[in-house]
Amino acid sequence: MPKLAAVTGWPLTYTRSPILHSYWCERYRIKGLYLRLPLAPENFERGVRALQALGFAGLNVTIPHKETAFALVDQRGLSAQRAGSVNTLIFEADGQIRGECTDGVGYVDSLREAGVELPRKTLVLGAGGASRAVCASLLDAGCSLTLANRTRTRADNLIAALGGGAVTDWQSWSERLGEFDLLVNTTSLGMAGQDGYDWVGSLTHADPELVVSDIVYMPLETPLLAAARAHGLIGVDGLGMLIHQARPGFKAWFGTYPDADPVLRARVVETLD
Ligand SMILES: NC(=O)c1ccc[n+]([C@@H]2O[C@H](COP(=O)([O-])OP(=O)(O)OC[C@H]3O[C@@H](n4cnc5c(N)ncnc54)[C@H](OP(=O)(O)O)[C@@H]3O)[C@@H](O)[C@H]2O)c1
Known part of the structure; x- marks a missing residue:
C-alpha cells in the first residue's frame, strides 16, 4: 500500500502541489501517492476526518481552509502558532492531528x-x-x-x-x-x-x-x-517559496527531506504559462 497524502482547498483550480510531491516520490523512489482533493468549506472537517480514517499520512491545506484547519487540529506547531494558520496537517499514529504552517x-x-x-x-x-x-x-x-x-x-x-x-x-x-x-x-x-x-x-x-x-x-x-x-x-x-514550503510536509508524510532542485523548478515553470 503506497503512503498517501493530498492537497485540499476550494475550488483548488491551480494547485502545483501534486507536481512537487509526485516529482519527489519519483526522484527518491518512494512508494507514495499525492492527490488533489477539492473540499467545499461545508465538507472540510468531515473530509479531513474521512481521509485520516482511510489511512492518509496528512494533507496540505490551501485557500480558504487555512484558518479552519488551525481551529480543527489537536496540536499546533510553533510555526502554526506564529502564523495563525495551518497549511500542513500531519495525521499522527495516536490519532491526533498536528498542524504546521510552512509558508x-x-x-x-x-x-x-x-x-x-x-x-x-x-x-x-x-x-x-x-x-x-x-x-x-x-x-x-x-x-x-x-x-x-x-x-x-x-x-x-x-x-x-x-x-x-x-x-x-x-x-x-x-x-x-x-x-x-x-x-x-x-x-x-x-x-x-x-x-x-x-x-x-x-x-x-x-x-x-x-x-x-x-x-x-x-x-x-x-x-x-x-x-x-x-x-x-x-x-x-515567488516560486522558491512555493517549492520550499512543500518540503517539511513531504518529510513528515514520506520520510525524506527533499531538495528543491532546478529540474523541479523547471517542471513547475512549464505549467505557469
Ligand atoms: N509563493 C507562495 O508560495 C505563496 C504562498 C501564499 C500566498 N502567495 C500569494 O500571496 C498573495 C497574497 O495571498 P494571501 O493569502 O495573503 O491573500 P489575502 O489574505 O487575501 O491578502 C491579500 C493582501 O493583498 C492586499 N491587496 C489586495 N488587493 C490590493 C490592492 N488593489 N491594492 C493594495 N493592496 C491590495 C490586501 O490588502 P487589504 O488588507 O487592504 O485588503 C492584503 O494585504 C497571493 O497573490 C498569493 O498567490 C504565494
Missing part, C-alpha cells in the same frame, strides 16, 4: 537559496494570511520589520499579533524605501490581471543594494520584479 520557513529558505543573506532591514507590503507567516519568519530570522498595508488597521493588528515591528502608511511607503535593504510584496497586486500599480515610480528611492522579493508567482515575472530589474535591483520570485 514562512519556505519563504526564508527561498531567500537563502537565492543567496540573500539575513537579517535585513525589511519593508513588507500586505497584511493578509501569507504576510503573517512571512513576517513571523523574518522576525525570527532577526530582521527588522516595517509593514505597509492598504487597510491600515489590518497592519496594526498583524504587528500587535506578532509582537514586533512597526507600521508605515500605504500611501507613502515608497518615500521611505531608502531605509530598507529588503522589500517584500505579499499583496495580491501583481497576480495576472490584477495590477496597475506604479511599481517603477515606487522604486525611485531604492538603495542600489535593495533586494526586491515578490511572493506572487503567477506570473513569475511580476510587474514589481520587472520594475526592480528596470532599476538594476536584484529580484527574487
Whole structure:
C-alpha cells in the first residue's frame, strides 16, 4: 500500500502541489501517492476526518481552509502558532492531528537559496494570511520589520499579533524605501490581471543594494520584479517559496527531506504559462 497524502482547498483550480510531491516520490523512489482533493468549506472537517480514517499520512491545506484547519487540529506547531494558520496537517499514529504552517520557513529558505543573506532591514507590503507567516519568519530570522498595508488597521493588528515591528502608511511607503535593504510584496497586486500599480515610480528611492522579493508567482515575472530589474535591483520570485514550503510536509508524510532542485523548478515553470 503506497503512503498517501493530498492537497485540499476550494475550488483548488491551480494547485502545483501534486507536481512537487509526485516529482519527489519519483526522484527518491518512494512508494507514495499525492492527490488533489477539492473540499467545499461545508465538507472540510468531515473530509479531513474521512481521509485520516482511510489511512492518509496528512494533507496540505490551501485557500480558504487555512484558518479552519488551525481551529480543527489537536496540536499546533510553533510555526502554526506564529502564523495563525495551518497549511500542513500531519495525521499522527495516536490519532491526533498536528498542524504546521510552512509558508514562512519556505519563504526564508527561498531567500537563502537565492543567496540573500539575513537579517535585513525589511519593508513588507500586505497584511493578509501569507504576510503573517512571512513576517513571523523574518522576525525570527532577526530582521527588522516595517509593514505597509492598504487597510491600515489590518497592519496594526498583524504587528500587535506578532509582537514586533512597526507600521508605515500605504500611501507613502515608497518615500521611505531608502531605509530598507529588503522589500517584500505579499499583496495580491501583481497576480495576472490584477495590477496597475506604479511599481517603477515606487522604486525611485531604492538603495542600489535593495533586494526586491515578490511572493506572487503567477506570473513569475511580476510587474514589481520587472520594475526592480528596470532599476538594476536584484529580484527574487515567488516560486522558491512555493517549492520550499512543500518540503517539511513531504518529510513528515514520506520520510525524506527533499531538495528543491532546478529540474523541479523547471517542471513547475512549464505549467505557469
Ligand atoms: N509563493 C507562495 O508560495 C505563496 C504562498 C501564499 C500566498 N502567495 C500569494 O500571496 C498573495 C497574497 O495571498 P494571501 O493569502 O495573503 O491573500 P489575502 O489574505 O487575501 O491578502 C491579500 C493582501 O493583498 C492586499 N491587496 C489586495 N488587493 C490590493 C490592492 N488593489 N491594492 C493594495 N493592496 C491590495 C490586501 O490588502 P487589504 O488588507 O487592504 O485588503 C492584503 O494585504 C497571493 O497573490 C498569493 O498567490 C504565494
